[in-house]
Amino acid sequence: MRNVIRKILPAVALLWATSAMSQDDLPIPADELVYCTVCHGIQLMGNPIIRAPRLSGMETWYVEQQLRNFSAGVRGLHEDDTIGVDMQPMAAVLTDAQIKAAAVFVNATRSTSPKITISGDTLKGKAHYSTCAACHGVAGKGNEALGSPDLTIPDDWYLVTQLQNFRSGVRGSHPADSYGMQMRASVQLLADDEAIMDVVSYISTLRND
Amino acid sequence: MKKPLTRRHFLNLVGAAGGTTAIYQTSRALGLMEDTGPVAQLDLKNVARSRKKVAILGAGISGLAVAYELERAGYDVTIIEASHRIGGRNMTLRHGDLIDEMGQQRTCNFDDDPDLYFNAGPARIPGHHHRVMHYCRTLSIPLQIKSNVSRMTYTHEENKFGGKPVRIGQYLAETRGLLAEIVHKAVNKNAFDETISVEDQERLLAFASSYGDLDPNGIYKGTLRSGYKSGGFAKPAEIFERMDFREFLSSQFWQRASFMFENPDWGEPLMEAVGGMDNIVKGFARDIKSPIRLNAQVQSIQLQQNGIDVVYNHKGKRKKLSADYCFNSIPTHFMPGIPNNLPEDYRNGLKSLQPGWGFKIGLQMKERFWEREGIYGGATFTSQRIGEIWYPSHGIHGKKGILLGAYQFYDPSMFFDRMTPEERIAYAANCGEKIHPGYSDYIEAGVSVPWRRMNHMMGCGTRFSEDARERYFSLLQQPAAGRHYMIGDQISYHSSWQEGALASAETALLDLDKRVRAETGESRKA
Numbered sequence: 001m002r003n004v005i006r007k008i009l010p011a012v013a014l015l016w017a018t019s020a021m022s023q024d025d026l027p028i029p030a031d032e033l034v035y036c037t038v039c040h041g042i043q044l045m046g047n048p049i050i051r052a053p054r055l056s057g058m059e060t061w062y063v064e065q066q067l068r069n070f071s072a073g074v075r076g077l078h079e080d081d082t083i084g085v086d087m088q089p090m091a092a093v094l095t096d097a098q099i100k101a102a103a104v105f106v107n108a109t110r111s112t113s114p115k116i117t118i119s120g121d122t123l124k125g126k127a128h129y130s131t132c133a134a135c136h137g138v139a140g141k142g143n144e145a146l147g148s149p150d151l152t153i154p155d156d157w158y159l160v161t162q163l164q165n166f167r168s169g170v171r172g173s174h175p176a177d178s179y180g181m182q183m184r185a186s187v188q189l190l191a192d193d194e195a196i197m198d199v200v201s202y203i204s205t206l207r208n209d
Numbered sequence: 210m211k212k213p214l215t216r217r218h219f220l221n222l223v224g225a226a227g228g229t230t231a232i233y234q235t236s237r238a239l240g241l242m243e244d245t246g247p248v249a250q251l252d253l254k255n256v257a258r259s260r261k262k263v264a265i266l267g268a269g270i271s272g273l274a275v276a277y278e279l280e281r282a283g284y285d286v287t288i289i290e291a292s293h294r295i296g297g298r299n300m301t302l303r304h305g306d307l308i309d310e311m312g313q314q315r316t317c318n319f320d321d322d323p324d325l326y327f328n329a330g331p332a333r334i335p336g337h338h339h340r341v342m343h344y345c346r347t348l349s350i351p352l353q354i355k356s357n358v359s360r361m362t363y364t365h366e367e368n369k370f371g372g373k374p375v376r377i378g379q380y381l382a383e384t385r386g387l388l389a390e391i392v393h394k395a396v397n398k399n400a401f402d403e404t405i406s407v408e409d410q411e412r413l414l415a416f417a418s419s420y421g422d423l424d425p426n427g428i429y430k431g432t433l434r435s436g437y438k439s440g441g442f443a444k445p446a447e448i449f450e451r452m453d454f455r456e457f458l459s460s461q462f463w464q465r466a467s468f469m470f471e472n473p474d475w476g477e478p479l480m481e482a483v484g485g486m487d488n489i490v491k492g493f494a495r496d497i498k499s500p501i502r503l504n505a506q507v508q509s510i511q512l513q514q515n516g517i518d519v520v521y522n523h524k525g526k527r528k529k530l531s532a533d534y535c536f537n538s539i540p541t542h543f544m545p546g547i548p549n550n551l552p553e554d555y556r557n558g559l560k561s562l563q564p565g566w567g568f569k570i571g572l573q574m575k576e577r578f579w580e581r582e583g584i585y586g587g588a589t590f591t592s593q594r595i596g597e598i599w600y601p602s603h604g605i606h607g608k609k610g611i612l613l614g615a616y617q618f619y620d621p622s623m624f625f626d627r628m629t630p631e632e633r634i635a636y637a638a639n640c641g642e643k644i645h646p647g648y649s650d651y652i653e654a655g656v657s658v659p660w661r662r663m664n665h666m667m668g669c670g671t672r673f674s675e676d677a678r679e680r681y682f683s684l685l686q687q688p689a690a691g692r693h694y695m696i697g698d699q700i701s702y703h704s705s706w707q708e709g710a711l712a713s714a715e716t717a718l719l720d721l722d723k724r725v726r727a728e729t730g731e732s733r734k735a
Contacts, residue, residue: 028522034506035311038291038665041546042508049542049560050667085627086662089312111548 027108032098035090036105045111046155051083053158056111059142062149063103065179067091071099074174081170083161113207118156118200125202131189132199140206147179152207159200163187167196244712248343251715253722254731257283261725264289264519264530266507267538269297271696271710273493274344275536276501278718286499287530289521291506291665295494297538297697298330298669299707301485302571302656309664313630318654319573319611324604326485327571327611329658331707332599333357334480337473340711341489345482348492355481356602357470359587360436364466365644366592369456374589374644377466379435382422383452384467386429389421397427465590474706481602489707506665507539510549510693517692534688536717538697538710540564540668555689558681562699564668567660568625570595570615570637574651577610582645588613593640594624614641614655618669618705626659633657670698670705686716691724 026043029036036044039052046054055063068091069075076088094102132140135148142150151159165171172184190196261284265272268290280286293307294300302308304321319325333355334341345352360378395401396410396417405413417423422432431451439447470476482488494501502523509520517535521528539547541562549556579600586602599613614637617625625633634655641648660669673682688694694717696710703709723733 024527026527028525028527031504035664037506037546038311038543038667039546041543042506042548045546045548047543047546049545049563052546091312093312093314 026110027105029105030101033102033105036102039086041111043109043111044106046114046158048117048155048157051086053154054111054114055106056109056153058106058153059144059150060103060107061144062142063106064099065147067094067099067102069174069177069180072176074176075171075180078170078173080168081165084171113152114155116156116201116204118160118197118204120194120197120199120201122198122202122205124195125198125200128190128195128199129202131186135186140203147182151203156200156204159203160196163190163196163200164193245337246339248339248715251278251718251722252733253278253282253718254726255283256725260285261534262516262530262532263287264517264532264535265538266510266519266535267291267297267697268295268501268503269538269697269710270299270489270707271698271714272297272536272538273490273497274711274714275696275718276497276499277493278714280497280499282722287532288497288499288501289505289507289519289530290501290503291539293504295501295503296330296487296490297710298567298660298666298705299487299490300329300658301487302327302329302658303485308656308658310630310659310662311664311667312662315630317656319571319656320609320654322609323484324607325573325609325611327569327613327656328481328486329569329571329656330567330660331486331705332481332613333475334482334707335474335476336478336480338706338708340715341707342480344492344711345480345489348489348496350488350492351483352480353483354602355479356477356586356600357475357479357588358477359584359600361583361585362587362598362600363589363644364591365589366460367643368592369460370452372643374591375452376436377587377590379449379452380466382432382434383454384457385434386421386423386432386451387454387457389417389423390427390429392417393421393423393427469590474703483603507547510535510537510547510551512550512690512692517690534692534694534721536694536696536714538695538699540666540697541671541695541699542668551689551693555684558677558685559695561673561677561681563672564661565670565672565705566618566620566623567658567669567705568615568617568620569613569658570625570633571656571658572612572614572634572637572641572652573654574610574612575608575653576651577604577607578645578647578651579612580606589644591640591644593643595637595640598641598644609653614638615657623659623661625657626662630655630657673704686713688717688720688724694721 039047039050040055041047041052044055046052066075070088070091071094073088076084078084135146136142136151140151142148162171166184166187167190169184172180174180190199263279263284263286265276265286265288268288272288273295276286276288292309302317303326304317304319306317308315308317336342360376360381362377363374364377364380365374393414396414414427418427421429422434423429429451431448433446433448435449437446438449505521505523507519507521508527511518516531516533519530519532519535521530541559542564544559584600585605586600589598595615597613597616601610604610615625628636634652634657638649638652660666685695685700696713696717698704698706698709698713700713701709703712726732
């Protein structure tokens with residue numbers, strides 16, 4: 001037993017040393033952006049207890065777009081948007097420069113992929129995903145030209161809530177949210193919660209770490 | 210003359226009669242045991258020689274108490290605090306103070322006057338909170354009586370008694386009169402079974418008559434205990450007629466005004482720190498020499514083979530603190546968002562805690578109009594969303610005063626949290642009008658503190674389901690890997706009370722001391 005520990009310890013120490021080294025490269029948020037990390041976690045790793053999704057490495061253009069939507073009340077003001085309502089006032093006070101700075105910070109953050117919390121049928125999910133792939137890409141990495149974000153970044157539980165929100169109209173009903181309206185139309189292809197669980201479970205298999 | 214009976218002698222007598230269980234139970238009843246009795250000396254072993262390093266995460270009441278005790282026992286202590294200030298939820302707002310609500314940062318607009326302050330967090334100390342009292346004594350924090358209960362304040366229910374507020378004194382007298390009359394009738398109709406002797410029935414009648422101030426025939430016809438309707442001084446007294454008892458029975462609200470103060474945590478007399486509850490925080494800060502890093506957010510907590518590493522950001526730089534022990538008072542709901550390698554079951558335990566709610570409004574009133582209504586301290590209860598109005602016990606007959614204008618501690622809908630600061634004050638003003646006509650005109654300034662939306666806090670106390678408490682509480686009271694102590698009121702049976710924070714600190718410190726002594730083969734004296 002002691003031998004095993006002797007063998008493992010240096011390996012653990014080395015692992016920590018490398019992760020500590022890479023920690024130095026992680027971005028440190030400016031004071032006014034520390035707020036983001038209070039809910040979304042360190043390096044925006046997400047916090048399911050606060051229902052704040054993982055944002056680490058999210059595309060700059062998408063973060064800007066969504067912050068502007070929140071800021072303008074295009075997103076987060078629907079009375080049934082119980083998560084968005086917490087985010088909306090945070091974005092509402094940001095200046096244009098702060099929105100840009102926030103997007104750059106979000107994009108620079110790094111964290112390991114979140115744990116899988118949804119258990120759906122990935123085979124059925126793959127079949128459903130063929131429609132999604134048209135905009136979000138076969139690998140789920142998104143397509144800026146189509147306004148489609150990378151789906152491999154947020155937590156699975158968050159994708160489920162957003163798909164449900166699009167289906168119910170909590171998200172994607174505002175006339176100024178044209179991409180959201182497109183998504184709202186597309187999501188009607190997912191017949192029920194089971195289909196949503198399946199497709200999200202499949203999307204989880206597309207994460208590459 | 211016989212020698213007076215000492216406590217020890219008394220306990221021996223009890224022990225002889227009832228065995229050790231009786232001694233234990235009697236000790237508890239006398240308040241001699243640790244958890245509820247006077248605070249025992251911590252008597253921590255001095256470790257100055259080995260300079261054991263401690264990282265304290267969070268400078269609230271629990272973190273400050275741990276820092277205070279450990280630096281006196283020779284530990285090398287560093288305190289890391291994420292926000293711009295120390296104290297945690299012990300926050301007293303005065304002129305110019307920053308209210309760091311997420312998305313709605315602002316400053317307190319009260320006049321610059323030492324009497325005009327608002328305790329946005331803890332505001333009351335009951336006498337049986339021995340640990341808080343111990344530190345107030347140790348740190349020389351002057352206390353004063355805070356009136357929590359008054360017969361002159363009101364209970365107000367929107368759809369009872371025509372929506373008019375009723376003085377609590379009158380309300381209590383009426384409910385007692387009603388109850389006493391029923392008991393009186395029941396005794397006279399022999400409604401009790403035969404186990405109540407005739408003699409006891411007589412006693413019960415006498416008690417009921419006295420309890421409800423009944424007339425000689427056992428009828429309640431109103432009482433002076435309700436207060437004077439008119440006269441009583443230069444003119445003859447007129448007392449209130451009895452109220453419609455059906456209104457009482459149909460009320461769902463009476464429990465608050467009637468029984469709230471029978472809970473020992475709210476029972477009179479309560480205390481408060483003279484000049485603001487944060488004087489306790491200032492007292493700790495004055496006597497703690499260890500460094501306190503503000504605006505320092507923890508980035509990672511990693512147990513190591515021989516210690517624990519805490520990485521935090523400070524002044525734009527990432528710092529690593531390698532310590533022997535860590536005392537962590539970060540709200541548990543933030544822990545899933547902080548990289549750590551704490552054991553899985555421990556992490557699951559942390560996740561089982563949910564943040565609680567807490568919302569308060571403080572209003573600066575340009576005149577102390579309530580004193581002209583005979584109200585000096587105490588609280589009014591209303592069925593409206595504001596819940597309560599508190600009247601200050603200090604600054605009596607001064608020009609201005611700060612009222613507590615709303616107090617909600619259970620509101621899943623986060624009704625006030627969702628509003629702008631201006632909307633909250635306007636809403637509270639409207640509610641106040643129903644109790645004190647002209648209320649809004651007195652409001653000069655106001656602050657609102659929704660703890661669920663306060664930066665680096667996002668909650669007030671914790672909610673533990675019965676199952677989760679059963680499963681995880683004792684695990685979370687123990688240090689992870691013997692090095693990481695979770696502390697704060699969140700790890701106590703008294704969430705949202707300073708006493709809970711101090712109880713968790715004490716539990717952790719005693720455990721640490723046991724471990725440190727064990728290293729050299731010592732043990733704590735029982």
